[in-house]
Amino acid sequence: MAPRRILAWALGVAAAAAALVLLVLPRGAWAAPAADSCTACHQNLDGPLGAPVAGMRDDVHARRGLTCASCHGGDPRRAGMDAHDRRAGFVGAPPPQQVPQFCASCHSRPDVMRRFNPKLPTDQLARYLTSVHGQKLRQGDTQVATCVSCHGVHPVRGLADAASPVFAPNVPRTCARCHADVARMKPYGIATTQFDEYKESVHGRALLERGNRQAPACNDCHDNHGAVPPGVTSVANVCAQCHSATRDLFVRSPHKEAFDVLGQGECTTCHGTHNIAFPTDEMIGGTEPAVCLRCHPAGSSGSAGASAIRAGLERLKGAIGEAEGLLGRAERAGMDVSESDLDINEARTQLIIARAATHAASLSAVTPPVQAGVAAAGRARAVGEAALAELAFRKRGLFVALAVIGFVALTLWLKLRELEARHRA
Amino acid sequence: MGALAWLEERTRYGGAEAYLRHKEVPRHRYAFTYYTGGITLFFFLIQVLTGLLLLMYYRPTADAAFESVRLITSKVRFGWLIRAIHIWSANLMILGVFLHLAATFFTKAYRRPREVTWLTGVGLLFITLTFGFTGYLLPWNTLAYFATQVGTEIAGDVPLIGHAVLVLLRGGEDVTEATLSRFFGIHVAILPALTTVLLGLHFLLVQIHGMSRPPGVARAGGEPFYPHFMLRDGLVWVLLLGGVAILATLVPWEVGEKADPLAPAPAGLKPEWYFLFMYQALRMLPPRVLWVEGEMLGVFAFVVAGAVLILVPFLDVWAARDRRHHLFTIAGVLAVLFVMAMTILGLRATF
Numbered sequence: 001m002a003p004r005r006i007l008a009w010a011l012g013v014a015a016a017a018a019a020l021v022l023l024v025l026p027r028g029a030w031a032a033p034a035a036d037s038c039t040a041c042h043q044n045l046d047g048p049l050g051a052p053v054a055g056m057r058d059d060v061h062a063r064r065g066l067t068c069a070s071c072h073g074g075d076p077r078r079a080g081m082d083a084h085d086r087r088a089g090f091v092g093a094p095p096p097q098q099v100p101q102f103c104a105s106c107h108s109r110p111d112v113m114r115r116f117n118p119k120l121p122t123d124q125l126a127r128y129l130t131s132v133h134g135q136k137l138r139q140g141d142t143q144v145a146t147c148v149s150c151h152g153v154h155p156v157r158g159l160a161d162a163a164s165p166v167f168a169p170n171v172p173r174t175c176a177r178c179h180a181d182v183a184r185m186k187p188y189g190i191a192t193t194q195f196d197e198y199k200e201s202v203h204g205r206a207l208l209e210r211g212n213r214q215a216p217a218c219n220d221c222h223d224n225h226g227a228v229p230p231g232v233t234s235v236a237n238v239c240a241q242c243h244s245a246t247r248d249l250f251v252r253s254p255h256k257e258a259f260d261v262l263g264q265g266e267c268t269t270c271h272g273t274h275n276i277a278f279p280t281d282e283m284i285g286g287t288e289p290a291v292c293l294r295c296h297p298a299g300s301s302g303s304a305g306a307s308a309i310r311a312g313l314e315r316l317k318g319a320i321g322e323a324e325g326l327l328g329r330a331e332r333a334g335m336d337v338s339e340s341d342l343d344i345n346e347a348r349t350q351l352i353i354a355r356a357a358t359h360a361a362s363l364s365a366v367t368p369p370v371q372a373g374v375a376a377a378g379r380a381r382a383v384g385e386a387a388l389a390e391l392a393f394r395k396r397g398l399f400v401a402l403a404v405i406g407f408v409a410l411t412l413w414l415k416l417r418e419l420e421a422r423h424r425a
Numbered sequence: 426m427g428a429l430a431w432l433e434e435r436t437r438y439g440g441a442e443a444y445l446r447h448k449e450v451p452r453h454r455y456a457f458t459y460y461t462g463g464i465t466l467f468f469f470l471i472q473v474l475t476g477l478l479l480l481m482y483y484r485p486t487a488d489a490a491f492e493s494v495r496l497i498t499s500k501v502r503f504g505w506l507i508r509a510i511h512i513w514s515a516n517l518m519i520l521g522v523f524l525h526l527a528a529t530f531f532t533k534a535y536r537r538p539r540e541v542t543w544l545t546g547v548g549l550l551f552i553t554l555t556f557g558f559t560g561y562l563l564p565w566n567t568l569a570y571f572a573t574q575v576g577t578e579i580a581g582d583v584p585l586i587g588h589a590v591l592v593l594l595r596g597g598e599d600v601t602e603a604t605l606s607r608f609f610g611i612h613v614a615i616l617p618a619l620t621t622v623l624l625g626l627h628f629l630l631v632q633i634h635g636m637s638r639p640p641g642v643a644r645a646g647g648e649p650f651y652p653h654f655m656l657r658d659g660l661v662w663v664l665l666l667g668g669v670a671i672l673a674t675l676v677p678w679e680v681g682e683k684a685d686p687l688a689p690a691p692a693g694l695k696p697e698w699y700f701l702f703m704y705q706a707l708r709m710l711p712p713r714v715l716w717v718e719g720e721m722l723g724v725f726a727f728v729v730a731g732a733v734l735i736l737v738p739f740l741d742v743w744a745a746r747d748r749r750h751h752l753f754t755i756a757g758v759l760a761v762l763f764v765m766a767m768t769i770l771g772l773r774a775t776f
Contacts, residue, residue, distance in 0.1 A: 334677035336499045394506075398674040405667040412660040419653055 036076045037083045038068035055154035058163070062155075064116050071102070097137060099146040100128050127226035134226075143184070150174055150224075166224075169207055171217035172198055194218075197275035216242070235273075236266035243267075249359040269294075281317070284358055285310035308363050312370040313354055319377035320347045326384030333391050340383035346376035445651035451638045452645045458528035459636055463658040465525050467665055468518030469624075472556075475511040476613065483563065485609035487602035490565035491683040498680055509673035515557060517669065519699045522553045530757050534637035535737055536744035542630040543738050545623045551731075552623065554699065556616050559608040561697060562600075570684035571694050573608075574600045579707065582724040600686070640747045695771065702764045703727055705771035730760075 043053040056062045061070070069076045073089030084090045094102040104125035106112045113120050128134040128147075136144040150166055151157075157164035165174040176195035178184055185192050198204040198218070206215035221230060221238045230238045240247035250256060250266060259266055265273075270283065270291045283291050286298055286307035296302030323344060327337045350373030357365040433439050450459065482501055484493040497504035526546070529535060535543035562573045577600065581591030596603030638644060648654060696704045706727075710719035733740070743750035 334675075334679065336495065336505075336680060338495065338680075339499065394674050398670060401670050402667055405663055405670070409660055409663045409667070412656055412663060416653070416656050416660065419656065420648075423648060423653065 036067060037079050038072075038074070038076050041080065041083075042068075052154035057155070058157060058161075059155035060158040060161070096142040096146055097140070099148055100125055100134065100137070103147045124225045127223065131223070131225065131227045132229075143187075145178060149178070168213045168217055169211060171219055172204065172208065175218045194274045197273075201272075201274060201276045202278045203276060235268055239267040246356050246359045249357060249365070253359060253361040255361050279355075281310065281313050281355070284313070305361075305363060309358055309361075309366050312363070312366050313351070313358075316347070316351050316354060316370045316373040316377070319374045319381070320344070320351060323347070323377045323381035323384060326381055326388065330384050330387035330391065333388075335387040335391055337383050337387050340380040343376045343380040343383070347373045347380060349373075350376060442651070445655075446649055448632075448635065448650035449647040450636050450650050450654045451647045453638060453642045454645075455532055455639055455642060458532055459654075460658065460661055461521060461525035461528045462631070464661065464665065465518060465521035467662045468514045468521055469620075471510060471514040471669070472518060473617075475507050475514065478507045479511060480613060485563070485606050487565060487605055487684075490563060490605060491680070494564045494566075495680050498677075505677060506673055509677045510669055512678045513669055513672045513676075515560060516698075517665075519553055519557055522550050523699075526550055527757075527761065530737070531754065532637065532639040533741070533744040533749070533753075534639070536637075536640070536741065536747070537738070539630070539634050539637060540738040542627060542634065544735065545627040545630065547735050548623045549620065549627060552616055552620055556612065557697060557699060559612040559616070562605060562608045563612065564680060565605060565684050566681035567684050567688070567691055568681055568694065570600060570686065571690045572696055573604065574690070575694065575704075576696060576700065577604075579704070579720075579724060582718075582721045583728060584721060584725050587721075587724075640744065641749055698768060698772070701771035702767035705767040705774065706763075708774075709770075 039053055042050055044050070052068075056068075067076065068074075072093075073091050074083045075085050075088040075090075076083055078085065084092070091102075107120075108122050108125045110122045113122055124147075129138070133144045133146070137146065148156075152165055157167075159166055161167060162170075164170065172195055179190065180192050180195045182192050199208060203215045206212040207217055219227070220241070221235075222228065236247060236250070247267075256266070259269060271277075271279065282289055284306055285292060286296075286303035287293075290306060290310070292303060292306040296306060323340070327340055327344065330337050350369045354366050354369040354373065357369055360366070450456070479497065482493055482497050482504065484490060494508070497508050499505075501507075529543065529546065558573075558576060562569045577591055577594045580594055581587045583590055592598065594604070594607070595601070596607045695701060707720050707723040710723045712719050714722050737753070738745075741750070741753045744753070
């Protein structure tokens with residue numbers, strides 16, 4: 001073989017081998033190692049200078065490819081303190097007053113955020129500046145919350161990360177870190193009982209005990225970045241985000257105008273704020289512990305109206321309870337009462353509608369669902385009564401059948417005795 | 426001409442009556458075992474009668490099966506009674522079959538010349554269990570659906586032919602409407618046809634050979650089959666009818682919830698009591714025994730046990746010579762203890 005052909009073969013084999021190696025090796029394995037002197041130095045440091053390196057493993061920014069220099073600037077290709085080059089944009093750790101702007105350098109820019117998470121809003125800084133926290137910070141109060149107070153830093157975890165302080169079920173405790181701190185809140189004259197009250201409330205139990213993320217945390221009523229107390233005039237709008245039907249009923253009720261005149265919060269006057277308990281029918285009526293009594297003393301026409309509304313609810317509940325009792329008895333006896341399912345469900349639905357209708361503070365709004373519910377419960381009750389009557393009929397029938405069977409058995413037995421006696425003879 | 430004479434001339438029933446009067450049933454201390462066959466027959470007849478009545482309203486489709494059963498129990502006059510009797514009688518019939526099997530086995534009634542009677546009897550035992558398995562799915566409720574899924578999966582573990590059996594039973598890879606209509610067809614057409622043939626043969630052979638007296642048991646006289654034994658059998662039937670009436674009225678079977686193939690299997694799912702011993706035994710096996718899958722080994726063992734049961738008259742060579750041998754009695758006692766222990770463990774277990 002000619003030397004030229006041998007050379008051509010050798011080159012061909014080498015090229016194929018190189019192509020194979022490039023294909024087999026993992027992506028990036030052949031690229032030059034990225035120079036990152038930040039990690040190289042800080043991972044060997046103790047305390048707050050070394051902690052960020054470990055923390056960045058769980059950081060949402062690091063996971064999306066950002067490095068230390070993406071936020072802190074500098075030149076990570078240079079070794080040692082040379083990397084802290086202010087001409088290369090090194091800013092180090094920003095002081096509290098500058099944190100919102102520091103984060104907003106990316107988070108308020110739609111063009112930047114679009115590259116990482118297009119759904120993330122970019123108005124956080126603008127809203128923060130309207131919040132009590134933002135306004136106090138502007139006035140030079142560095143004790144107030146900034147971005148890192150709630151979101152953490154090194155790592156900043158994503159919202160869906162269960163370990164994140166802003167993961168929905170963690171939000172109340174995150175806020176309580178400052179707002180339940182008596183010493184910290186004292187200069188502001190703010191109460192510190194909100195978290196304890198919230199924990200026991202219907203919302204707190206749903207979120208914190210049952211993990212129901214549909215239940216509101218602090219930020220759902222107060223806003224997160226634009227956190228402010230909702231105030232008397234707008235608190236109903238906050239509640240109406242979820243409770244829109246009851247809000248509509250309330251707005252059409254005589255209470256709306258009265259509460260406006262008296263300067264009372266629409267929902268909070270009866271239901272409270274952080275300590276909203278599970279609403280019960282006992283809240284309505286002319287006797288304790290009805291909340292109506294706070295404005296309508298016993299014996300007043302308002303109290304009488306409330307009592308009439310309560311009586312309607314009790315009537316419907318009684319009808320449902322009676323029907324359920326009968327159906328339960330029939331079912332436990334093995335009777336099929338499933339045809340009452342629709343009616344009993346209808347009655348329960350009407351009870352929910354009637355309870356919501358109490359927000360209209362008018363008997364005429366509560367009466368139609370009460371009547372419809374009582375009628376549905378009556379139909380279900382009729383099914384239960386028919387089932388129990390059928391059960392009694394079956395037992396009577398069994399008694400008769402057993403009597404006949406017993407008679408036949410006795411006759412057979414007597415005949416057998418006679419036959420056996422004859423056979424023996 | 427009187428009516429009986431008219432009938433005699435045309436049917437010659439007098440010959441049959443004379444035969445029955447002539448036929449004698451031996452009396453001895455184990456003679457009570459003779460009633461087990463009659464008890465099973467009684468429940469079978471109830472099954473035929475109530476099954477025919479249910480057939481008038483039952484609809485074997487995934488959309489309508491559950492609703493039709495609910496209609497039977499809630500709207501059809503005495504439908505609840507017919508259905509409850511059908512289910513109670515089915516369970517009691519299976520109990521009767523097991524008792525009849527045990528009575529025949531321990532009194533060695535299978536020995537020569539009754540080997541074919543035994544074979545038809547074992548065939549009827551398997552048919553009865555298949556009746557139970559196929560009938561259980563028909564209401565198309567949640568428990569029935571998932572029990573059938575598990576049951577057919579176990580059948581799929583039979584070595585070599587398992588998958589083919591599974592597909593054959595289900596009418597596809599999964600339990601679907603195809604399975605329901607297949608089980609319905611098997612339950613109301615194929616099994617009754619097979620039962621008619623085997624039961625007819627079984628009775629014919631019993632009539633030909635008469636009642637078997639256990640080897641070594643002293644005979645204490647005898648009594649005519651007709652009317653003495655038949656009347657006694659009749660008395661047992663009447664008392665059983667009363668028992669079934671009490672159970673069906675006071676302990677009715679609920680219809681349950683309609684099957685939802687997309688829902689997760691309910692907790693505490695167990696097969697019917699007559700399959701529980703097999704299910705429990707399979708559950709207790711380790712995942713692997715040597716290189717074989719534990720469950721597959723267990724299913725294979727039950728297939729072998731079924732084959733041994735069929736061949737009992739040919740394996741028990743001592744009984745053929747009218748001699749008792751403890752080997753078969755001990756094996757039978759161990760089998761009964763195994764079935765009872767596994768059933769009790771299965772009933773107590775939380776799956």
